[in-house]
Amino acid sequence: MSVTLRGLTDDDLDDLVAMEQELFGPGAWSRQSLAEEIVGPGRWYVGAESEGALIGYAGLWFDGDDAQVMTVGTRPEAQGRGVGRLLLDALLDRARELRAGAMFLEVRVDNDPALALYRRAGFEQIGLRKRYYQPENVDAWTMRKDLT
Structure with missing residues (x-):
């Protein structure tokens, strides 16, 4: 499968809404x-x-010191094909370009594929947030990767 990365625009909103619903159900943005x-x-x-089809998306937030993964999502039919890692690597590259000291993220404790992706990329668990994900009240691991 050939995959290209590009910036997201308002023209992608229909696809983003559909993916959010597919991946996150009631917790979708x-x-x-x-x-x-x-x-x-x-x-x-x-x-x-x-x-020609959007099969994944990812975003980061940079506060001037550290970066935070806002989301990494891949359509179910594209999961397990390296798309998530490609997106995560793009976020890490961008954070390094911005000279972020570290990258943080929060991930559901029961999301084994995402946890594996982040661990393979060098993220370490640093804490647990109780009942973080709403409305399910599922706990989340807080993870960190040093970028210096």
């Missing part, structure tokens, strides 16, 4: 939240495209 997020201050969002 609304169209309005996504529209604000992809152009928000300190935000950088990238999409993964294959054969």
Whole structure:
């Protein structure tokens, strides 16, 4: 599968909303939240495209010191094919370009594929947030990767 990365725009909102619903169900961001997020201050969002279709997306937030992974999502049919890692690597590259000292993220404790992806990329668990994910009240691992 050939995958290219590109910046996300308002033209991608229909696809983003559909992917959010597919991946996160009741916890999915609304169209309005996504529209604000992809152009928000300190935000950088990238999409993964294959054969003209958006198959994944990822975003980061940079506060001037550290970066935070906002999301990495891949359509189910593209999972396990390296798309998530390609997106995560793009976020890490961008954080390094911005001279971020570290990258942080939060991931559901029961999301084994995402946890494996982040561990392979060198992220370490640093804490546990109780009932972080709403409305399911699922705990989340807080993870960190040093970029210096």
